[in-house]
Amino acid sequence: MFQGNIIEKCKNNDRKAQVQLYNNYCNGMFHVAYRFLKSVEDAEDAMQEAFVKAFKKLHQYNSEVPFGAWLKRIVINHCLDQLKYDKNKIESIEDQLYEPVEVENEEFSEAWLLEVKESIMEAIERLSEKYRIVVLLFLVEGYDHKEISEILGITETASRTKLLRGKRKLQEYLKVYSNGVTK
Template structure:
């Protein structure tokens, strides 16, 4: 955290090379989040690059009192939402690469985990954009309700309500399809 604050000070003082440290630290988690929003690797790469440009341009607006990562995500997600509105962005389905969201266990467990992950990705893609973003920020990026509210500029109650509605919709879809999700343990 202290190192990160130093990078920010260095960039603001004119050392553009220090920005590479910030990019290296956040490029993968930001890409993962935006990929789940867009469902298109090419669009996600473009949006991540554009988001880092926005962050760089707005770095002077970061007040250094709150979490830098939350501020960075807010700038990036706001940029994505603006682009979605401009282009009337349509979701495109992608397949999750084998083994990207699972750990090495038995072949049967790997199969179930992979199938569950793909199914969950498809279900989340059916949610409205605002609910989908909140689900991803909560369960993929593991942000708190308050951090999510700050990022998407809504109240804590709104975050809770949208999250509750999204999970309810997902449960209803699963129930309607006559299925359920198998409980699998996390690999640690």
């Protein structure tokens, strides 16, 4: 197994293997950090610090879970710690009014889909921190409620409740993009 070989070399402080492992995962982990911290500089710092933690704790990694999932959890935990201890980094996003998107035909253009995706991410950013983090972990990162409860130190019920309330807020924020077609 190629990746397993690299990880074993990293455990033995092989610098070339560490650089290779870093290069394989740095872009993906940057995007994970950016979704939480909303700043390029903060995301880069968080990613770097998470890699340092990962290399220090690499002896704790076992191959029962994919390395990328293990590393992603370190990155997310580091981002959550940064959000907890540095409230200045959390930027409140002012309520914005959006014009409904008019689609001329039934087919959705790539530009329109990109705009919708951006609108969804903007709406997620508008959520209060208690909802935003659970929504990001569940909808974007793909964690289940058990994993979210472990990461955040809350009950699974609290995770479900925060997700439900966060999704309701998202629906309110995104209502304008439904172009008048609501159920």
